[in-house]
Amino acid sequence: MSPLILFLAVMAGTAIGETTIPMQTILKVLANQLWGADYAVDRIDAGIIWNYRLSRAIVAACCGAGLALAGVVLQALLRNPLADPFLMGISAGASTGAVAVTISGLGAGALTLSAGAFAGAGLAFGLVVVLARAAGSNTGGGRGAQAAGAIILAGIAGSQLFNALTAFIITKSASAEQARGIMFWLMGNLSGVRWDDVVLGLPAALGGVLICLWHRRALDAFTFGADSAASMGIAVRPVRGILIGGMALVTAVMVSMVGAIGFVGLVIPHAMRFLVGSRHTRLVPASALAGAVFLIGSDILSRIMVPGQVLPIGVVTALIGAPAFALILVRRTRAR
Amino acid sequence: MRLTAESIDWTIQGHRLLKEVSLSVADGETFGLIGPNGSGKTTLLRVLAGLRKPKNGRVLLDRVPMSGMRQRDIAQVIAFVEQQAETLDRIEVHEAVALGRTPFLSPLRPWSEDDDAIVSQALVDVDMLHLANRLWHTLSGGERQRVHIARALAQQPNILLLDEPTNHLDIRHQLSIMHLVRQLSLTVVIALHDLNQAMECDRIGIMEAGRLVDVGPPRDVLTTDRLYRTFGVHADILDDPIDQSRIMRFRSAI
Ligand SMILES: Nc1ncnc2c1ncn2[C@@H]1O[C@H](COP(=O)(O)OP(=O)(O)OP(=O)(O)O)[C@@H](O)[C@H]1O
Ligand SMILES: [Mg+2]
Numbered sequence: 001m002s003p004l005i006l007f008l009a010v011m012a013g014t015a016i017g018e019t020t021i022p023m024q025t026i027l028k029v030l031a032n033q034l035w036g037a038d039y040a041v042d043r044i045d046a047g048i049i050w051n052y053r054l055s056r057a058i059v060a061a062c063c064g065a066g067l068a069l070a071g072v073v074l075q076a077l078l079r080n081p082l083a084d085p086f087l088m089g090i091s092a093g094a095s096t097g098a099v100a101v102t103i104s105g106l107g108a109g110a111l112t113l114s115a116g117a118f119a120g121a122g123l124a125f126g127l128v129v130v131l132a133r134a135a136g137s138n139t140g141g142g143r144g145a146q147a148a149g150a151i152i153l154a155g156i157a158g159s160q161l162f163n164a165l166t167a168f169i170i171t172k173s174a175s176a177e178q179a180r181g182i183m184f185w186l187m188g189n190l191s192g193v194r195w196d197d198v199v200l201g202l203p204a205a206l207g208g209v210l211i212c213l214w215h216r217r218a219l220d221a222f223t224f225g226a227d228s229a230a231s232m233g234i235a236v237r238p239v240r241g242i243l244i245g246g247m248a249l250v251t252a253v254m255v256s257m258v259g260a261i262g263f264v265g266l267v268i269p270h271a272m273r274f275l276v277g278s279r280h281t282r283l284v285p286a287s288a289l290a291g292a293v294f295l296i297g298s299d300i301l302s303r304i305m306v307p308g309q310v311l312p313i314g315v316v317t318a319l320i321g322a323p324a325f326a327l328i329l330v331r332r333t334r335a336r
Numbered sequence: 337m338r339l340t341a342e343s344i345d346w347t348i349q350g351h352r353l354l355k356e357v358s359l360s361v362a363d364g365e366t367f368g369l370i371g372p373n374g375s376g377k378t379t380l381l382r383v384l385a386g387l388r389k390p391k392n393g394r395v396l397l398d399r400v401p402m403s404g405m406r407q408r409d410i411a412q413v414i415a416f417v418e419q420q421a422e423t424l425d426r427i428e429v430h431e432a433v434a435l436g437r438t439p440f441l442s443p444l445r446p447w448s449e450d451d452d453a454i455v456s457q458a459l460v461d462v463d464m465l466h467l468a469n470r471l472w473h474t475l476s477g478g479e480r481q482r483v484h485i486a487r488a489l490a491q492q493p494n495i496l497l498l499d500e501p502t503n504h505l506d507i508r509h510q511l512s513i514m515h516l517v518r519q520l521s522l523t524v525v526i527a528l529h530d531l532n533q534a535m536e537c538d539r540i541g542i543m544e545a546g547r548l549v550d551v552g553p554p555r556d557v558l559t560t561d562r563l564y565r566t567f568g569v570h571a572d573i574l575d576d577p578i579d580q581s582r583i584m585r586f587r588s589a590i
Contacts, residue, residue, distance in 0.1 A: 233411030
């Protein structure tokens with residue numbers, strides 16, 4: 001059933017926009033491109049569908065899935081319901097890395113951009129963890145529960161630092177035109193997406209799903225903390241390294257394509273926990289699917305909400321995500 | 337399976353929490369760890385469970401050093417019930433117990449009906465089957481503790497390490513858990529505060545400031561003198577006229 005939902009979402013993402021294209025036309029274009037069929041379709045429509053909207057919808061799906069999984073993994077491993085790549089500074093670090101690469105002109109290929117973003121993401125997350133450790137041991141922590149507050153504070157500090165760094169780099173070295181482009185991209189933007197990005201984004205998203213599914217029992221085993229996971233046979237350090245490293249890479253790839261999109265990684269996993277429970281055998285596929293559909297939906301909204309204007313997609317996800325975030329916070333305090 | 341510790345030292349941030357602890361627990365023996373708060377019982381159990389690598393000394397399973405074993409292989413023979421382990425996840429009781437099967441599963445060896453049966457049996461053993469579908473955060477403290485014990489039983493271990501497993505339990509469940517532990521014929525190391533419960537162990541060890549200062553059968557070790565020196569209490573030791581077992585009565589702290 002999930003492939004069907006995903007297919008329908010991608011189709012909707014392709015159909016809806018400033019000009020709405022009938023489904024028939026889309027299917028004809030797809031048949032022409034994929035199986036060399038020979039239906040007569042409007043050249044301009046075909047161009048919009050194939051070169052522009054379809055790739056955009058697929059990349060949106062990949063980003064949504066990737067970011068939602070990054071949230072699932074961080075929440076499970078850090079034992080913190082508020083963990084997500086955006087709040088933990090990973091997205092901010094990735095932005096800094098990508099911007100640094102763009103401006104230094106180290107080659108503007110998608111791959112170098114992703115590499116820069118990954119370096120930035122790794123640096124930011126490393127910094128956040130070190131800071132959280134230091135803060136945690138000050139407040140007598142060290143054990144998971146007490147360190148939970150520390151890592152959120154450290155994540156906020158890290159995000160601010162790297163956002164400031166990004167702004168600094170832009171102001172110092174970018175031309176006015178570069179700066180405008182980068183600012184727009186930073187808020188999350190899919191309008192520059194082409195097939196090149198699908199080639200990078202699709203393997204990243206699928207890889208993310210596979211890593212998470214492969215380690216689903218390890219993710220479950222962290223339910224009662226890292227010590228409990230170890231006592232059930234999980235090699236905590238390597239597993240943590242693979243999962244967090246993998247998700248940092250996925251986040252970096254997504255950020256380098258579409259900018260830092262917030263709240264997907266936070267809201268989607270929580271919503272899915274209410275629907276399918278918190279066991280990762282079901283949570284991982286459900287979150288990937290919901291993230292994909294959510295981001296395609298947000299992208300559609302960003303195109304049609306203000307007629308004649310395209311909103312940054314980060315604005316849409318934040319408009320939906322911020323209230324959802326507040327709801328989670330309220331529920332948490334009630335549950336205590 | 338025999339569990340052996342050879343002169344274990346454990347240091348963190350300059351604090352030496354375990355000092356040359358050596359002990360050997362025979363196959364099928366129930367070994368009690370007694371000592372005041374902060375004497376190092378939990379720390380020792382963590383080392384024995386393979387969760388902390390000792391700086392000096394080593395832990396052996398039968399004759400095999402634990403340091404060379406994979407975490408998964410250790411978990412197939414040792415189960416550990418922590419003093420406290422909490423979660424904010426919305427999980428049901430049977431899902432928590434199912435975690436105990438983790439060391440036997442892999443992506444290529446999926447969950448089976450055998451695993452279901454093992455989980456159900458573990459729930460029956462701790463008298464929690466009727467709450468199998470309850471959410472974790474709705475359980476009482478003692479019920480949570482029984483779920484943790486069931487999780488450890490679902491691991492079908494050869495060695496069971498229990499850190500104050502009965503401290504939240506009502507008297508009936510205290511007795512039934514102790515009874516269960518005794519008749520499982522596993523190698524058991526159990527940290528306890530209730531000295532009358534400790535009398536049930538085959539042998540006990542007394543921890544004092546990171547050292548294992550005395551080991552032996554409860555009757556030999558738990559003397560008025562020992563209680564005075566280690567715990568700082570005056571106690572009377574009586575023999576129950578009904579079954580001749582030892583009873584301790586505590587009069588006053590020093
Ligand atoms: N990370 C740490 N840093 C410094 N001291 C620590 C650390 N962890 C534990 N300790 C100290 O080590 C000592 C032994 O702790 P442990 O938990 O093993 O005691 P315990 O015998 O289990 O006590 P209780 O009966 O209260 O459970 C305590 O004094 C504790 O404060
Ligand atoms: Mg303890």
